[in-house]
Amino acid sequence: MPELPEVETVCRGIAPVLEGRRLTRVLQRRADLRIPFPERFVARLEGQRVRRVARRAKYLIIDLADGETLIVHLGMSGRFVILPGGAGGNTLNVHDHAVFDTDAGDRLVFNDPRRFGLMTLHATATLADAPQLAGLGPEPLSEAFTGEVLRQALQGRKTPLKAALLDQKVVAGLGNIYVVEALHRAGLSPKRLARTVGAPRAARLAAAIKAVLNDAVAAGGSSLKDYVQADGTLGYFQHNFRVYDRADARCPTKGCGGTVRHMVQSGRSTYYCPRCQK
DNA sequence: CTTACGGCCTGTACGC
DNA sequence: TGCGTACAGGCCGTAA
Numbered sequence: 001m002p003e004l005p006e007v008e009t010v011c012r013g014i015a016p017v018l019e020g021r022r023l024t025r026v027l028q029r030r031a032d033l034r035i036p037f038p039e040r041f042v043a044r045l046e047g048q049r050v051r052r053v054a055r056r057a058k059y060l061i062i063d064l065a066d067g068e069t070l071i072v073h074l075g076m077s078g079r080f081v082i083l084p085g086g087a088g089g090n091t092l093n094v095h096d097h098a099v100f101d102t103d104a105g106d107r108l109v110f111n112d113p114r115r116f117g118l119m120t121l122h123a124t125a126t127l128a129d130a131p132q133l134a135g136l137g138p139e140p141l142s143e144a145f146t147g148e149v150l151r152q153a154l155q156g157r158k159t160p161l162k163a164a165l166l167d168q169k170v171v172a173g174l175g176n177i178y179v180v181e182a183l184h185r186a187g188l189s190p191k192r193l194a195r196t197v198g199a200p201r202a203a204r205l206a207a208a209i210k211a212v213l214n215d216a217v218a219a220g221g222s223s224l225k226d227y228v229q230a231d232g233t234l235g236y237f238q239h240n241f242r243v244y245d246r247a248d249a250r251c252p253t254k255g256c257g258g259t260v261r262h263m264v265q266s267g268r269s270t271y272y273c274p275r276c277q278k
Numbered sequence: 279c280t281t282a283c284g285g286c287c288t289g290t291a292c293g294c
Numbered sequence: 295t296g297c298g299t300a301c302a303g304g305c306c307g308t309a310a
Contacts, residue, residue: 003304034286034305058304076303077288095288114287116304132305159281168305176303266282268303282310292300 002074004140004173005216007058014080015053017106018062022049027099029092033112034075037098038121044068045100045121057136057172061127069124071132075116083107136172140209141217145171147203154194154202161197162190162265171209176268177244178216182209184243184253189277190263190270243271251276 002010026045028037038044049065062070072078083090085105092099098110098119110119122130137153138145153170154161164170165179174182183190186208188201197205242252247262251273258275 073304075287075305112287113289114303116287118305157280163281166304267284269301280310282308284308285306286304288302290301293298294296 002058002076002078003175003178004055004058005178005213005219007060007074007173008055008217010074010080011053011055011060014060014082014108017082017102017104017108018050018053018100020050021102021104021106022047023100024103025099025101029097029099033097033115034073034118035120037119041119041121045070056133057139057168058175059132063124067124068121069127069130071118071120071122071130072110073116073118073132075112075114075118077114078110078112078117081109081111083109135169137167137169138171140171140173140206141213145206145210147199147206150206150209151197151199151202154197157194159194160190160265161188161192161194162268162270164194165209166268173213174209177241178209178212180244180269180271181241182212184272184277185212187253187276187278189274190265190272192278243273245269246271 023045024047026042028041031037045064048068051063051065054061054063058073060070060072060074062072064070081096083106092109093111095113096109096111097115100108100110102108110117118132120130120132127133138149150171154164157164162179162183165174165182166176180190182205186201186205188197188205243249243260246260249260251258251260253273253276256273256276258273260271260273263270263272
């Protein structure tokens with residue numbers, strides 16, 4: 001379930017392994033993930049030096065010295081395994097779909113059992129035009145993402161607020177879990193129609209989104225050393241969610257006393273407190 | 279234009 | 295114990 005904070009943590013985890021390094025050997029072990037690997041994938045990567053590793057929404061952005069950028073999405077189950085000092089006798093798993101060896105002798109393995117992830121290449125100069133990135137809304141942790149920007153994006157939307165926040169055009173990087181958490185923090189019902197969110201509520205919601213994401217990124221950062229586990233897996237640290245997956249629990253809002261409810265909205269699980277989320 | 283929904287994929291948690 | 299089924303979820307293509 002990698003959402004923005006998890007992808008950010010993976011980004012920080014793999015950056016030291018890749019940045020400034022040359023890719024000495026690349027393995028592509030199947031033709032496609034969610035979409036096909038690009039033409040000549042291995043040939044276009046091998047020998048390249050990695051300029052920098054960054055994140056946009058839920059995508060990892062890996063700039064290469066020759067002017068191409070590797071775009072990676074972790075999908076639902078994608079993860080990177082760092083094998084310091086190379087393969088070290090490790091054998092590859094069936095779901096290890098791509099392998100990157102660096103001139104420092106390290107190995108990065110991309111593993112994705114459900115294959116909802118993707119890897120593609122796009123010219124760095126026109127990266128914003130890449131199909132995966134074009135049309136993405138603002139980064140929620142940027143200064144550009146304000147209550148007013150959010151209010152305008154929600155304006156005229158007839159869908160429930162929950163669904164609108166999952167739309168990457170409204171704000172980029174939120175997934176089911178952090179939308180649920182942010183709505184609870186903001187005291188807003190997931191069922192409220194998006195267009196009914198005016199300036200004060202939008203300001204509250206934008207702040208809640210930033211707070212939830214910042215907390216999660218901080219949790220990931222602080223556990224980063226444990227996060228790269230002994231076997232090299234960039235596992236997903238345990239977050240303390242206030243309402244997500246906590247049906248029937250007491251609402252954590254101070255003085256509320258309500259009960260967390262579970263419901264399904266457009267096929268996705270929503271958790272909320274009917275008492276303090278209006 | 280917007281919104282709704284099915285499908286992709288496999289591991290895990292359940293019920294019988 | 296073993297089998298079957300439902301479910302999880304991001305994103306996209308298609309339909310309404």
